Amino acid sequence: xxxxxxxxxxxxxxxxxxxxxxxxxxxxxxxxxxxxxxxxxxxxxxxxxxxxxxxxxxxxxxxxxxxxxxxxxxxxxxxxxxxxxxxxxxxxxxxxxxxxxxxxxxxxxxxxxxxxxxxxxxxxxxxxxxxxxxxxxxxxxxxxxxxxxxxxxxxxxxxxxxxxxxxxxxxxxxxxxxxxxxxxxxxxxxxxxxxxxxxxxxxxxxxxxxxxxxxxxxxxxxxxxxxxxxxxxxxxxxxxxxxxxxxxxxxxxxxxxxxxxxxxxxxxxxxxxxxxxxxxxxxxxxxxxxxxxxxxxxxxxxxxxxxxxxxxxxxxxxxxxxxxxxxxxxxxxxxxxxxxxxxxxxxxxxxxxxxxxxxxxxxxxxxxxxxxxxxxxxxxxxxxxxxxxxxxxxxxxxxxxxxxxxxxxxxxxxxxxxxxxxxxxxxxxxxxxxxxxxxxxxxxxxxxxxxxxxxxxxxxxxxxxxxxxxxxxxxxxxxxxxxxxxxxxxxxxxxxxxxxxxxxxxxxxxxxxxxxxxxxxxxxxxxxxxxxxxxxxxxxxxxxxxxxxxxxxxxxxxxxxxxxxxxxxxxxxxxxxxxxxxxxxxxxxxxxxxxxxxxxxxxxxxxxxxxxxxxxxxxxxxxxxxxxxxxxxxxxx
Amino acid sequence: xxxxxxxxxxxxxxxxxxxxxxxxxxxxxxxxxxxxxxxxxxxxxxxxxxxxxxxxxxxxxxxxxxxxxxxxxxxxxx
Numbered sequence: 001x002x003x004x005x006x007x008x009x010x011x012x013x014x015x016x017x018x019x020x021x022x023x024x025x026x027x028x029x030x031x032x033x034x035x036x037x038x039x040x041x042x043x044x045x046x047x048x049x050x051x052x053x054x055x056x057x058x059x060x061x062x063x064x065x066x067x068x069x070x071x072x073x074x075x076x077x078x079x080x081x082x083x084x085x086x087x088x089x090x091x092x093x094x095x096x097x098x099x100x101x102x103x104x105x106x107x108x109x110x111x112x113x114x115x116x117x118x119x120x121x122x123x124x125x126x127x128x129x130x131x132x133x134x135x136x137x138x139x140x141x142x143x144x145x146x147x148x149x150x151x152x153x154x155x156x157x158x159x160x161x162x163x164x165x166x167x168x169x170x171x172x173x174x175x176x177x178x179x180x181x182x183x184x185x186x187x188x189x190x191x192x193x194x195x196x197x198x199x200x201x202x203x204x205x206x207x208x209x210x211x212x213x214x215x216x217x218x219x220x221x222x223x224x225x226x227x228x229x230x231x232x233x234x235x236x237x238x239x240x241x242x243x244x245x246x247x248x249x250x251x252x253x254x255x256x257x258x259x260x261x262x263x264x265x266x267x268x269x270x271x272x273x274x275x276x277x278x279x280x281x282x283x284x285x286x287x288x289x290x291x292x293x294x295x296x297x298x299x300x301x302x303x304x305x306x307x308x309x310x311x312x313x314x315x316x317x318x319x320x321x322x323x324x325x326x327x328x329x330x331x332x333x334x335x336x337x338x339x340x341x342x343x344x345x346x347x348x349x350x351x352x353x354x355x356x357x358x359x360x361x362x363x364x365x366x367x368x369x370x371x372x373x374x375x376x377x378x379x380x381x382x383x384x385x386x387x388x389x390x391x392x393x394x395x396x397x398x399x400x401x402x403x404x405x406x407x408x409x410x411x412x413x414x415x416x417x418x419x420x421x422x423x424x425x426x427x428x429x430x431x432x433x434x435x436x437x438x439x440x441x442x443x444x445x446x447x448x449x450x451x452x453x454x455x456x457x458x459x460x461x462x463x464x465x466x467x468x469x470x471x472x473x474x475x476x477x478x479x480x481x482x483x484x485x486x487x488x489x490x491x492x493x494x495x496x497x498x499x500x501x502x503x504x505x506x507x508x509x510x511x512x513x514x515x516x517x518x519x520x521x522x523x524x525x526x527x528x529x530x531x532x533x534x535x536x537x538x539x540x541x542x543x544x545x546x547x548x549x550x551x552x553x554x555x556x557x558x559x560x561x562x563x564x565x566x567x568x569x570x571x572x573x574x575x576x577x578x579x580x581x582x583x584x585x586x587x588x589x590x591x592x593x594x595x596x597x598x599x600x601x602x603x604x605x606x607x608x609x610x611x612x613x614x615x616x617x618x619x620x621x622x623x624x625x626x627x628x629x630x631x632x633x634x635x636x637x
Numbered sequence: 638x639x640x641x642x643x644x645x646x647x648x649x650x651x652x653x654x655x656x657x658x659x660x661x662x663x664x665x666x667x668x669x670x671x672x673x674x675x676x677x678x679x680x681x682x683x684x685x686x687x688x689x690x691x692x693x694x695x696x697x698x699x700x701x702x703x704x705x706x707x708x709x710x711x712x713x714x715x
Binding site: 076079108202203206210232245343346352376454456460 | 661666669675682687689699702
């Protein structure tokens with residue numbers, strides 16, 4: 001969902017290209033990184049299986065020829081007749097590629113060779129790209145490229161895409177294969193007794209190919225060290241151990257939140273001061289232009305004010321959390337989370353990989369829903385899709401952080417209050433995981449009954465993230481994209497609120513009619529009409545909820561200029577907010593229908609209106625019930 | 638030659654040579670894809686905090702499998 005570049009690639013470009021090439025390989029061997037380096041695009045990468053689940057296309061120019069490059073989702077086998085692998089296989093067979101670049105992780109070359117052989121059985125023209133060769137060298141793995149090339153009948157190129165090493169050679173090899181300078185040949189003895197198009201012979205096929213892979217690898221690869229990835233082994237001992245595994249996971253989450261809370265506070269204040277300053281100047285400008293009051297009101301009090309709130313409240317936490325999260329993603333820690341928590345998911349009839357989708361949901365639920373594709377079994381995938389929205393996304397996080405800061409940690413910003421907020425956030429995430437598990441269980445024994453599928457997950461070695469590059473990229477791509485969407489929604493929302501607040505029918509504004517209408521229901525579940533209204537108007541983007549609330553309160557008379565949490569707290573208190581209101585708003589924020597983008601994604605992924613409606617109704621109903629109970633209990637005290 | 642046992646019973650750090658894979662169809666092929674097939678070697682590396690799944694070293698890659706699935710993989714300890 002974050003990828004902005006895919007759309008820019010249209011059909012015209014394809015027909016313009018001289019050659020078609022595809023990137024294929026096992027998951028997490030660095031195909032997307034190679035793709036990005038070749039095309040100059042910015043496909044998202046991460047150190048875990050299943051980061052790329054969609055096809056990405058791009059173009060590049062090598063010498064005088066234009067190449068159209070397709071980045072295929074990683075898969076473990078072409079022999080299988082299930083799921084995504086069929087798609088990849090069909091694509092390789094039917095796409096009539098001029099050259100297939102088979103990307104291989106040198107560290108696990110033996111298994112990867114088996115995949116390479118499968119690809120070579122359906123296509124002749126290929127380049128074998130030995131990626132991550134620097135890592136393999138550190139591990140004492142020596143690969144004889146010439147020998148390998150003879151055994152496979154294709155050119156072999158060593159690369160380490162993160163350091164750009166070997167990319168020129170790769171480009172040259174691709175060019176030579178496509179233009180016919182290098183002739184690939186089919187090594188018949190590799191495929192004797194293999195019939196890739198027959199499902200029945202699966203076991204025979206894979207054993208045969210695997211044997212040949214073993215043979216080639218023992219001929220061409222030398223291991224100089226007995227233990228590989230010693231560092232990863234040591235880290236895994238700590239990060240997945242019985243005693244320290246879970247505490248470290250929570251602590252890491254806590255540190256992430258704490259940095260976000262602390263780091264976001266000051267920029268938030270600077271931004272709102274800046275916007276306040278610009279607002280005054282805008283008033284002067286509009287005055288100078290003799291703009292009618294309606295225009296000034298609509299544009300400045302409505303659109304501009306809402307926009308500035310969205311940016312100043314939402315931008316700083318997003319700009320800090322997104323890059324930090326990307327770093328964790330690149331390090332290879334996410335699969336360990338899935339590994340650590342799988343037992344509970346398994347007990348609830350769900351799949352351990354669901355926690356990967358949940359972790360993505362923490363960034364953006366639409367991405368999380370798309371990410372559910374890594375789960376092979378349809379039943380468990382559906383469970384993961386329906387429950388993804390229980391993870392509060394980046395658009396909802398700032399709302400929760402702001403409310404926690406104001407109502408639970410005291411508005412004075414100190415070390416202890418920031419630690420308190422971080423601790424509360426961990427509590428909220430644990431609560432979200434709990435809800436997800438409960439609902440998964442309920443779904444798996446009721447409407448989604450069925451046999452549990454198997455769980456096989458690869459744990460890649462830990463890798464040092466490219467800190468600077470990751471931060472810059474995730475800031476520019478993810479943060480600005482999400483913010484852009486929020487701003488696009490906030491502008492019309494601001495205008496609507498202003499109009500509603502300023503159009504009067506018999507001395508009562510339309511806004512008041514609306515909120516009064518919703519108020520009894522709102523009060524019943526511990527909030528008020530304005531908050532309900534904000535959630536309804538916030539459907540296109542959750543980021544706008546708090547700004548709409550502020551706008552509505554200010555429009556209804558109590559005019560306060562908002563520039564800090566302190567003043568926001570006063571504004572909310574003046575409008576009758578209590579601890580109960582804050583708690584219920586946080587609950588509603590976590591448990592309500594997904595935003596419109598996520599709903600569309602769910603529709604696309606499930607292909608069913610029914611499940612989309614279920615995914616909307618389920619959290620909303622839960623949120624309302626939970627708020628009712630909370631409000632009822634709080635009233636007792 | 639030692640007694641054969643199922644993969645989930647193999648002690649950590651001990652190499653096992655796969656004798657047979659009896660898993661049910663929806664996971665069998667995937668297990669083959671990872672290189673767990675007759676005569677290949679598997680080493681249990683570590684277990685997750687709640688005892689299940691466990692991580693195994695197969696063809697230089699670390700792969701996590703649930704105990705329930707490992708019950709059907711019979712190995713000969715070395």
